[in-house]
Amino acid sequence: MPQIEHKAIQNSVAKTSTRPTLFNQRSLWSLFGIAAIISSIAQTGLFRQDIINPGGWSVFLHFLIASLHPDLSPELLSLTLDATIVTLAYAMYGTAFSVFLGLVGGVLASQVWWQSVFMTYSHRQFQPTAIAPWLIIRALLSIPRAIHELIWGLFFINIFGLDPLVAILAITIPFGAVTAKVFSEILDETPRQPLIALLSSGVSPPKAFIYSLLPQAFPYLLSYTFYRFECSIRSAAVLGIIGAGGLGYQILLSLQSLRYEQIWTFFFALFLLNGSVDFWSALLRHHLGSPNRLDLNSLKLQGSKRPTINRQSHLILFASSIGAIALLLCSFSIKIDYTKLWAPRTIQLLEEFIGEVFPPNINTTQFGELFNLSTQTLAMSILAIALAGLGGMLLCFPAARILLPGGVLNPISQSPHHWFWGTIILLLTRSLLLISRAIPAPIWALILLFILFPGILPGAIALGLHNLGILGRLMAEVIEELDERPLRSLQALGATSPQVFLYGVLPNALPQFIAYILYRWEVCMRETVIVGLVGAGGLGRLLTEQLSSFDYKSLVTTLLCFIVLTFGVDLLSASFRRL
Amino acid sequence: MSGTDPIFELKHVAKRFGKSRVLANINLQILAGERVALVGPSGAGKSTLLGLLNGTQLPSQGEVWVFGRNLARLSPSQLRQVQRRIGTIYQQLHLVDNLRVIHNLNAGHLGRWSLFKAVVSLFFPLEVETAAQALFKVGIPEKLYERTDQLSGGQKQRVALARVLVQNPIVILADEPISSLDLGRSREIMDLLRDMSEQTGQTLIISLHAIELALSHCQRIIGLRQGRILFDVPAPEVLPEMVEALYRIENARTEPIQKI
Numbered sequence: 001m002p003q004i005e006h007k008a009i010q011n012s013v014a015k016t017s018t019r020p021t022l023f024n025q026r027s028l029w030s031l032f033g034i035a036a037i038i039s040s041i042a043q044t045g046l047f048r049q050d051i052i053n054p055g056g057w058s059v060f061l062h063f064l065i066a067s068l069h070p071d072l073s074p075e076l077l078s079l080t081l082d083a084t085i086v087t088l089a090y091a092m093y094g095t096a097f098s099v100f101l102g103l104v105g106g107v108l109a110s111q112v113w114w115q116s117v118f119m120t121y122s123h124r125q126f127q128p129t130a131i132a133p134w135l136i137i138r139a140l141l142s143i144p145r146a147i148h149e150l151i152w153g154l155f156f157i158n159i160f161g162l163d164p165l166v167a168i169l170a171i172t173i174p175f176g177a178v179t180a181k182v183f184s185e186i187l188d189e190t191p192r193q194p195l196i197a198l199l200s201s202g203v204s205p206p207k208a209f210i211y212s213l214l215p216q217a218f219p220y221l222l223s224y225t226f227y228r229f230e231c232s233i234r235s236a237a238v239l240g241i242i243g244a245g246g247l248g249y250q251i252l253l254s255l256q257s258l259r260y261e262q263i264w265t266f267f268f269a270l271f272l273l274n275g276s277v278d279f280w281s282a283l284l285r286h287h288l289g290s291p292n293r294l295d296l297n298s299l300k301l302q303g304s305k306r307p308t309i310n311r312q313s314h315l316i317l318f319a320s321s322i323g324a325i326a327l328l329l330c331s332f333s334i335k336i337d338y339t340k341l342w343a344p345r346t347i348q349l350l351e352e353f354i355g356e357v358f359p360p361n362i363n364t365t366q367f368g369e370l371f372n373l374s375t376q377t378l379a380m381s382i383l384a385i386a387l388a389g390l391g392g393m394l395l396c397f398p399a400a401r402i403l404l405p406g407g408v409l410n411p412i413s414q415s416p417h418h419w420f421w422g423t424i425i426l427l428l429t430r431s432l433l434l435i436s437r438a439i440p441a442p443i444w445a446l447i448l449l450f451i452l453f454p455g456i457l458p459g460a461i462a463l464g465l466h467n468l469g470i471l472g473r474l475m476a477e478v479i480e481e482l483d484e485r486p487l488r489s490l491q492a493l494g495a496t497s498p499q500v501f502l503y504g505v506l507p508n509a510l511p512q513f514i515a516y517i518l519y520r521w522e523v524c525m526r527e528t529v530i531v532g533l534v535g536a537g538g539l540g541r542l543l544t545e546q547l548s549s550f551d552y553k554s555l556v557t558t559l560l561c562f563i564v565l566t567f568g569v570d571l572l573s574a575s576f577r578r579l
Numbered sequence: 580m581s582g583t584d585p586i587f588e589l590k591h592v593a594k595r596f597g598k599s600r601v602l603a604n605i606n607l608q609i610l611a612g613e614r615v616a617l618v619g620p621s622g623a624g625k626s627t628l629l630g631l632l633n634g635t636q637l638p639s640q641g642e643v644w645v646f647g648r649n650l651a652r653l654s655p656s657q658l659r660q661v662q663r664r665i666g667t668i669y670q671q672l673h674l675v676d677n678l679r680v681i682h683n684l685n686a687g688h689l690g691r692w693s694l695f696k697a698v699v700s701l702f703f704p705l706e707v708e709t710a711a712q713a714l715f716k717v718g719i720p721e722k723l724y725e726r727t728d729q730l731s732g733g734q735k736q737r738v739a740l741a742r743v744l745v746q747n748p749i750v751i752l753a754d755e756p757i758s759s760l761d762l763g764r765s766r767e768i769m770d771l772l773r774d775m776s777e778q779t780g781q782t783l784i785i786s787l788h789a790i791e792l793a794l795s796h797c798q799r800i801i802g803l804r805q806g807r808i809l810f811d812v813p814a815p816e817v818l819p820e821m822v823e824a825l826y827r828i829e830n831a832r833t834e835p836i837q838k839i
Contacts, residue, residue, distance in 0.1 A: 207694055216677065
């Protein structure tokens with residue numbers, strides 16, 4: 001009897017559920033991705049020509065050895081301190097202004113604002129009357145976002161000369177647009193009942209926003225602001241390289257005069273600055289109940305956990321007062337002449353620029369070259385993100401706390417031996433990640449050029465290394481924020497740590513990893529410009545050449561090409577993420 | 580506007596969301612000072628009806644007249660003028676949790692305040708006296724500077740009532756104000772609402788599930804079922820059969836499933 005029953009069950013299973021085929025949308029896209037990476041490698045000319053410059057090894061070794069004895073003379077240390085403050089100040093001002101722009105732009109770019117203005121908030125669908133202004137503002141925001149800070153910086157240098165305003169504006173404009181986009185998404189995702197309650201009692205939209213959506217969204221807005229500040233620090237360092245001052249500038253000067261001991265002093269300052277800001281920001285974001293950027297990206301605001309109120313409000317107070325003091329101190333240390341913004345000379349130069357740009361120089365002979373450079377740029381971004389993604393996935397696990405005793409993969413062990421080695425591995429991988437993200441990509445590229453011939457390969461590796469540090473950290477955060485309950489239940493049924501990893505950790509984390517990688521790919525695409533600056537090929541190199549030779553007519557064409565490419569990558573990445 | 584003119588008048592009103600019809604051919608007049616309960620099963624259209632009365636929704640057909648004006652004909656700013664005289668109490672989730680109680684109360688002033696004053700008050704609370712009095716009337720004066728998410732459900736509902744006191748409208752609409760409270764708390768909130776309208780002469784329209792509280796606290800009962808008015812009578816005239824007809828579950832729906 002039981003056997004017959006067993007047969008019957010088997011038959012019915014065979015009838016109702018067939019094994020799903022391995023060929024589905026996902027596997028097709030993965031094949032597509034692998035093909036893209038292989039063709040990108042082919043673009044670099046690897047295996048066909050000499051890539052490695054054997055003569056450079058001794059210089060490179062020399063450079064590495066210098067890390068053991070950095071220049072700690074008092075003069076250089078005080079120079080380092082000044083440069084650090086300048087970088088910090090640029091980041092502070094850039095963040096402050098971009099958050100202000102983001103707040104105004106974010107309200108104006110949100111659906112809920114226009115629905116409130118036109119009083120169509122209770123309709124189930126987004127009404128056409130409200131769509132028109134919303135679409136226009138969204139489109140306006142997307143253009144400054146597509147152009148990298150460095151291009152903005154080079155443009156403003158042509159107008160203001162070497163001035164702190166260059167760095168601050170170059171951070172403010174693109175970051176303001178990004179912040180506006182994210183803020184608008186946060187506002188649209190915030191529960192609307194309190195807003196509707198106010199609007200329905202005849203309160204005008206600005207007042208209703210101030211008394212409902214803005215305070216409700218405040219923790220998320222603040223936590224994103226801190227994330228932006230981390231990005232601003234890295235950006236301020238890169239902007240130094242075009243001459244805007246600060247640590248990036250000093251590193252470039254020392255690199256050009258081959259003073260490796262000095263470089264390492266600046267590097268250590270950069271590690272310290274990045275490390276402490278990242279740590280502080282992560283701590284705050286953790287306590288604000290919005291642990292990582294992906295939460296903002298995938299917009300699961302309602303579900304995320306809130307910490308206790310006292311702690312939270314104290315932390316906010318503490319952090320914002322420190323921020324205010326630091327901003328004040330920095331504002332004393334660098335002199336900013338805002339009147340330059342509307343000085344007659346500025347306006348004259350802008351007019352000249354606009355006059356020169358139109359009509360843009362479009363001729364068919366360029367198209368071949370532009371197409372070539374575009375494929376190079378694309379290949380560079382794909383290689384960079386492949387390296388960053390793989391490296392990040394490998395390093396994020398040892399960088400997360402799960403391996404420590406008490407962590408998910410090692411819950412029982414209490415031996416001091418495990419504590420010791422776990423902590424060592426944790427610290428080692430974390431500092432590795434910190435080093436790779438703290439050093440700006442163009443500096444990585446310059447270092448790589450010791451041992452590699454110029455081309456898109458050193459550019460891709462430089463970008464990849466820098467993004468690896470960022471991705472690894474974000475991924476480690478993902479792992480630490482995983483829901484532990486399914487993992488504990490796997491352990492409870494006797495699964496070994498590798499099995500828990502395979503059936504619990506990986507399936508939960510992988511979709512988020514992929515989402516991060518795709519998001520960073522968009523960033524990599526924009527950042528190809530900054531390695532182009534130091535000769536790593538692609539559209540970036542052409543852009544910087546045209547900017548420095550004031551060839552604005554051709555610049556506009558190249559920029560258009562670059563923006564189209566950027567939008568293409570954004571679109572592709574968004575459609576991947578929706579799978 | 581004379582005293583006998585209706586505050587609300589609905590003429591042949593229908594409301595559709597896409598294909599589904601929520602309200603059909605509603606004709607209704609509500610006079611100043613009346614206390615009206617809207618009762619009926621979930622999905623009968625009670626919330627939609629309240630949404631039509633306070634102008635957050637416009638009818639698909641027919642006309643809604645409030646204070647002698649056709650809402651469909653008003654510009655957004657004119658509509659806001661009308662809405663300032665209508666106070667709506669929703670369930671407690673319409674308060675902003677991470678603001679202090681005082682700011683949620685002062686939101687009742689916003690129709691009159693300038694933007695500048697509204698911003699200043701968020702940092703230095705203004706007109707504290709009015710807010711404190713309103714909170715005293717609803718029985719929790721000590722919660723003035725507490726954060727709203729620290730309050731219980733019943734306390735939040737009292738804050739929502741106090742906000743309407745601050746707004747001081749001509750009409751109060753309440754959309755299931757007691758649906759998430761236990762019986763004791765529900766009775767207290769209903770007592771407060773009745774006392775408010777008796778003391779100030781404010782018109783009160785409440786949608787409710789608890790038929791007993793509707794009968795004990797309101798003068799006029801309107802029964803809604805599947806988007807139509809089933810009955811509209813003074814409270815003492817409501818018969819048990821009418822209530823049963825209102826909440827009856829139709830068997831017709833389950834039959835086709837049984838045939839399969």
